Amino acid sequence: LLLVRRKSFEEMSCSVAQCLEVVGEWWTMLIVRDLLLRVRRFDDIQERLGISRNVLAERLDHLVAHGIVERRPYQENPVRYDYVLTEKGRALWPVVTAMREWGDQWAAPAGPPTELLHKACGHTVHVVPTCSHCHAELELHDLRIIAGPGADPAQPVVPVDATV
Amino acid sequence: LLLVRRKSFEEMSCSVAQCLEVVGEWWTMLIVRDLLLRVRRFDDIQERLGISRNVLAERLDHLVAHGIVERRPYQENPVRYDYVLTEKGRALWPVVTAMREWGDQWAAPAGPPTELLHKACGHTVHVVPTCSHCHAELELHDLRIIAGPGADPAQPVVPVDATV
Secondary structure (H helix, E strand, C coil): CEEECCCCCCCCCCHHHHHHHHHCCCCHHHHHHHHHCCCCEHHHHHHHHCCCHHHHHHHHHHHHHCCCEEEEEEECCCCEEEEEECHHHHCCHHHHHHHHHHHHHHCCCCCCCEEEEECCCCCEECEEEEECCCCCECCHHHEEEEECCCCCCCCCCCCCCCCC | CEEECCCCCCCCCCHHHHHHHHHCCCCHHHHHHHHHCCCCEHHHHHHHHCCCHHHHHHHHHHHHHCCCEEEEEEECCCCEEEEEECHHHHCCHHHHHHHHHHHHHHCCCCCCCEEEEECCCCCEECEEEEECCCCCECCHHHEEEEECCCCCCCCCCCCCCCCC
């Protein structure tokens, strides 16, 4: 058991912090992973993750409140719900995929537990980050983070000489 | 204050879980963000995040233990350290970048706090996920997750008919 004081990230002028505010709780990204895999029933997610019902219910409420998940009734008396990702929730797939690829490379001594099949070309593939302007493959050292239009001068994210 | 029981994700045969085991604690991804921005001094990170010294020290110890961060002495008597990402740590940049881009799109009403400059082409860009085999741009519905060589039959990640 840990005693943890949760400071909200909501006031931080940083998009990484805003993403974490929504999906940064322990367990939440694995719930999103299961929803991306179309596991939609409370009991199925609970069984797959081995998580307590209380914690799962609390996390799903949080995701619903933030517009990541919507409840769809599939039965009445008593009403039962499927949990389905919204467009905002599905947009998290690059985050989950980047985590998976990192884990495959750095923490999967027995080989990747899963692989990504690209339906159009039929191959098992990796995701290659490329530039939206010149289409070149991107590496960390190719990039520089600069202040954007939503930067808060009182709370600058970017220090001098930042690379990413 | 929350009472949280931390179940380790280490036993899970899932690369997303393995990534979360290393960087899934509240605060840790923001520490990695600052390290990617080359903020390397304990006091600087502490001030930027407004985090307690205890929590920051604990998180940095965890990152050092997992080979994400290394300490580099920059002074003796008393010894003081810079905190620098290892190769394994720098490899997290696509995760941080995917979080940032999600936050920019879905949780930045005043506009993106930061932007990504591609040094080679000189433009402010986004990261476009593409296929390592056919180089096409990838969307969620283009992909199917399948079992990989490291899949644990007792603990399959992929349910029937999964998309990602």
